[in-house]
Amino acid sequence: MFNIERNRLIHGGIVGMVGWLLYYFLIEYHVNSLIAIVTASLVIGVISHIFAKKFKTPIIIFSVSGIIPLVPGGLAYDAMRHFVENDYNNAIQFATQTFLFSGAIGLGLILAEVFNQFLGKTHLANRIK
Amino acid sequence: MMDVQQSELKQDIAKVCMLAGKIMLQNGAETYRVEDTMNRIAASFHYPDANSFVTPTGIIFSIEGINTTRLYRIKDRGTDLYKVTLVNSLSRVISDGQLSVNEAYEKLKNIEENTDTYPIWLHVLSASIISGCFLIMFNGTWKDFIPAMLSGGFGYAINLYTHAMIKIRFLSEMFSSFVIAVVAFFLVANHYGTGLDVIIISSLMPLVPGVLITNAVRDLMAGDLVSGLSKGAESMLTALAMGVGVAIVFSIF
Numbered sequence: 001m002f003n004i005e006r007n008r009l010i011h012g013g014i015v016g017m018v019g020w021l022l023y024y025f026l027i028e029y030h031v032n033s034l035i036a037i038v039t040a041s042l043v044i045g046v047i048s049h050i051f052a053k054k055f056k057t058p059i060i061i062f063s064v065s066g067i068i069p070l071v072p073g074g075l076a077y078d079a080m081r082h083f084v085e086n087d088y089n090n091a092i093q094f095a096t097q098t099f100l101f102s103g104a105i106g107l108g109l110i111l112a113e114v115f116n117q118f119l120g121k122t123h124l125a126n127r128i129k
Numbered sequence: 130m131m132d133v134q135q136s137e138l139k140q141d142i143a144k145v146c147m148l149a150g151k152i153m154l155q156n157g158a159e160t161y162r163v164e165d166t167m168n169r170i171a172a173s174f175h176y177p178d179a180n181s182f183v184t185p186t187g188i189i190f191s192i193e194g195i196n197t198t199r200l201y202r203i204k205d206r207g208t209d210l211y212k213v214t215l216v217n218s219l220s221r222v223i224s225d226g227q228l229s230v231n232e233a234y235e236k237l238k239n240i241e242e243n244t245d246t247y248p249i250w251l252h253v254l255s256a257s258i259i260s261g262c263f264l265i266m267f268n269g270t271w272k273d274f275i276p277a278m279l280s281g282g283f284g285y286a287i288n289l290y291t292h293a294m295i296k297i298r299f300l301s302e303m304f305s306s307f308v309i310a311v312v313a314f315f316l317v318a319n320h321y322g323t324g325l326d327v328i329i330i331s332s333l334m335p336l337v338p339g340v341l342i343t344n345a346v347r348d349l350m351a352g353d354l355v356s357g358l359s360k361g362a363e364s365m366l367t368a369l370a371m372g373v374g375v376a377i378v379f380s381i382f
């Protein structure tokens with residue numbers, strides 16, 4: 001749906017699968033869900049970088065495929081629905097969770113950027129000078 | 130004579146950079162990547178002092194030594210990561226000095242006018258499968274797999290169609306969420322499905338703007354606060370549209 005070319009589809013799928021499996025297992029071991037998300041997106045970020053270097057493809061292709069399973073779509077939906085139903089107590093709870101989860105994904109990606117520096121200069125690193 | 134030719138060449142270089150930037154931005158690239166690509170292309174044609182300012186709604190580009198600054202307004206953004214990849218590879222080729230200015234421009238025009246790699250029915254089919262799989266991920270029952278597929282695929286198709294007719298993304302998303310909720314409600318009411326909430330949530334997933342959210346985060350990280358915040362706002366608008374669309378159905382039935 002994002003129009004990624006055929007030979008990169010599977011790699012995107014693999015990144016997403018690995019990321020989500022990691023998240024799932026961490027949750028199963030009763031790790032705090034925020035930490036689980038940060039860890040999972042960190043791993044996704046590192047793997048995306050490795051794939052991007054290896055296949056000479058922009059990192060976003062793999063990052064996005066990796067993150068989609070983690071994006072809190074269900075929570076955002078719940079939040080908005082409760083808002084429209086005037087159930088503000090629940091709505092604010094869900095909304096906060098949505099923000100926190102999204103922020104956790106962002107944090108994981110940022111931390112991945114740090115690791116990626118060790119693997120080689122990134123586009124982003126060249127930017128911040 | 131020489132001067133006129135020179136300045137025409139400079140204009141062409143600026144045109145090439147702008148076109149590359151425009152294609153990338155309109156198809157879901159990160160802001161820093163767009164600016165970087167534009168500057169690299171200018172540098173590979175021997176104008177290393179280029180400045181680009183990119184936001185989701187416009188590009189401003191100028192090169193030292195060329196007297197015009199170019200502005201391009203971007204009215205709608207989509208997601209086509211294939212085009213982003215193609216422009217990226219093309220800019221690598223240009224940096225290796227293998228293309229002339231005109232050739233680069235031709236190739237970019239070609240990328241821009243190229244049709245999608247996948248036909249629309251495949252997009253809709255993928256949306257259906259996505260909805261079904263998200264149902265499983267959200268711990269729905271296998272019985273609801275087909276209802277989720279139906280409402281998800283249908284909703285996505287409606288979104289494509291409505292967006293082609295009404296350019297306002299908010300309205301088309303709200304309408305397609307409305308349709309998704311109606312279809313899901315209908316299926317559950319006729320006992321073809323059981324968990325109404327799960328079906329609706331999974332059917333909405335194809336509409337969730339994953340690339341936008343990812344890019345918002347990456348832009349904020351890179352220091353492009355304007356882009357990051359506006360992409361974040363755009364994704365929140367989508368969430369709002371989806372919520373409103375579904376809430377309308379819930380309040381009617």
